[in-house]
Amino acid sequence: MQLVVRVFAGLSDALGASTVTIDIHGETLTGAELKELLSRAYPAAGGLIRTAFIAKNQAYASDSDLLFVTDEIAVIPPVSGGQQEPALRSSVVDESLGLHRITTSPLTADEVSVKVADDEHGASLVFIGTTRRTTLGQRTVLLEYEAYVPMALKTLQQISDEIRSRWPGSLTAISHRIGTVPVGETSVVIAVSTPHRADCYEASRYAIERLKEIVPIWKKEVWEDGSQWKGPQSGPWNPMRTT
Template sequence: MNYRIQCFASIAERIGQAELLLPADNDAIRVIELKQTLAAQYPETAELIMRSFVAANQQYAPDDSIVTPKDELAIIPPVSGGQGKAHPEGDLSQENHNEVSSANGRYCLTRQPIHTQAVEQKVSHPNHGATLTFSGTTREVTGDQRTQTLEYDAYVPMALQVMEQIGDEVDKRWPGTLSAITHRLGIVGIGEASVVISVSAPHRAGCYEASRYAIDRLKQIVPIWKKEIMADGSYWVEQDNWDPIARNDANYTDLHDQG
């Protein structure tokens, strides 16, 4: 048997494969040992592998947890977040599908332009007096760099599951609030929306707070990666000191300083 490990974004590009097969010498292995083995096999990518996370069955797995060859495994490099560090890379092939949604339809990944009104309609409720929609668009100039386009990659099933988790967290913190998230994959041009988050609530105060929480959590924990493409090259944007399991809904306090 083998450990079958899916790869994404910068890791997939550096090793030149979207999936790795690691011979299973034992029936189970600790996550840290799995990462160490991969790092030894791909020394040029070792530093990135060691600061990445492993997902087991679409859940982030701590380094001391145990995985088996039967688990669905993926190596998750740091997500783009709001602020990050550039890592020059090459190209990555795209997924075949154009749009997928969660079971309730409120969380979606698409390769098509996002229609803001369609996202807002997903949270329409007759008892809600406030609806707030956040749209994140591609900017052309950041500092002294000029972006031509952005490209997004995702671990699709896990990304949808985590987006739905964010919606559950929002409802737990602000009972009765509805949220919907649609995120682009693939190439996103200047001025186009890469993500639209719509939140509705009985009152505006909770709506503002829930909207900010949703975008901050998306940047922190959803396995979606952003590549900046410029005239003189491209790079994946990665968060420094990224740890998607350092905080959860129970001990969450404030992500506003993450940008």
């Protein structure tokens, strides 16, 4: 039997494709077995494969979970929150789920903040993430973002559900741009509104930190003299960590 696997960002670069096909014995295998097969087939990418997580039907799965040939399987390298996958580079992407949006179009704060307007809320905050000129002494030309779009939208919804559970009555809307984002332009807008301001500050910070932890969006920094995929900036990456 054959299992079709989607790969992204630096892993896609290393394997030379955005999808790979692996021969398996039978109709199932575990996530750990899939990573072992991939590591044998692509030994130069073994280190990145071993630190990746498996996604099964657009949700993170553990290494012990069974994967079936009928499942939608992806290998998710550490997210940063890349470069757009080859199939999307010349395409327009604009997909939404509830209050959340993934798009190749420019973003504005107003179009996101209006989604969380509520007469019962006394506080609202808008976080805007932009491409900065210099990072650790290196001059940035632009950023390129890639997303596993359907799963990214689901995990954005997960974040707003977590925020609503922690801060009852809150509303959260998140829009993220993919593709090329030049210096000074916006890559992400997060709008949060709550009945009280203290909750709003905390919920807004929670949203961006959680986005960088679990949403399958990758960032590639392009400099004047090179480029690099950026993984998590602090500590080991574990998108299945409970909050």
